[in-house]
């Protein structure tokens with residue numbers, strides 16, 4: 001574990017919220033460390049990498065652990081953060097209903113014995129444009145016969161489709177089901193494997209990997225004679241930082257599991 005700004009020679013500032021970043025050397029981890037460092041009310045007290053022990057955060061002065069690691073590691077990190085008595089903000093992808101359920105149960109168990117409960121906030125995307133795009137897609141879905149999602153990312157991304165696209169597709173599917181819409185029209189009988197993308201709850205999702213891109217998504221909604229396109233573009237990782245900082249400040253007073261940044265924005 002590397003302390004926030006070199007070896008600590010003084011006690012942490014108790015007027016600030018102590019933050020530890022897990023995955024601190026990664027693309028997002030570096031940006032989060034910089035953002036926390038630049039926030040007057042937060043103090044970066046630890047940067048953790050792959051070989052560091054999350055349990056050591058117990059003595060670090062951190063109240064919130066922020067995880068931007070890899071899908072195979074994030075769930076274990078969150079359970080370790082809860083066991084160490086920290087709140088958690090998570091941007092890492094790979095969450096399923098089952099893994100979210102395990103976190104919810106763990107929090108229920110731990111919070112039953114605490115005066116001020118621990119919170120975990122997991123968001124597939126912290127960029128405001130993406131959060132709004134997901135919400136608009138959910139609102140629009142019931143009015144359209146067809147819906148497909150295209151996500152476009154940098155080629156160093158290890159998972160496909162993106163967590164954002166999975167969530168978008170699930171929201172669209174839920175809105176269609178609630179409105180009583182049937183399957184999307186599709187006459188395809190013969191295709192090269194994968195030509196129609198992945199199918200998430202009946203919604204086709206396509207993943208593009210292209211050098212030069214950061215994180216982008218298009219939601220295409222079609223009716224006879226018309227189309228609605230909702231598009232979000234993160235050109236820089238700075239786009240995620242206001243959402244990450246908002247989540248860090250919010251999670252300490254939101255016991256239990258929160259999924260999605262929309263839950264802490266006043267979106268109506």
Ligand SMILES: NC(=O)C1=CN([C@@H]2O[C@H](COP(=O)(O)OP(=O)(O)OC[C@H]3O[C@@H](n4cnc5c(N)ncnc54)[C@H](O)[C@@H]3O)[C@@H](O)[C@H]2O)C=CC1
Nearest residue numbers: 023025026027028049050068069073091092093124125126
């Ligand atoms: N929710 C959001 O707004 C966003 C989410 N992401 C997601 O965040 C995750 C990280 O993305 P990037 O920073 O681009 O990846 P990256 O590959 O640049 O960074 C991941 C870092 O985690 C470290 N790591 C791996 N296992 C670890 C472990 N067990 N403990 C501690 N550190 C560990 C790696 O060494 C690396 O430094 C991905 O799942 C990505 O999809 C990315 C951008 C925005």
Ligand SMILES: O=C(O)C1=N[C@H](C(=O)O)C[C@H](O)C1
Nearest residue numbers: 093124125157162163164215
């Ligand atoms: O890996 C990324 O870069 C991103 N991952 C998240 C996802 O999979 O949705 C969020 C954003 O799209 C960037």
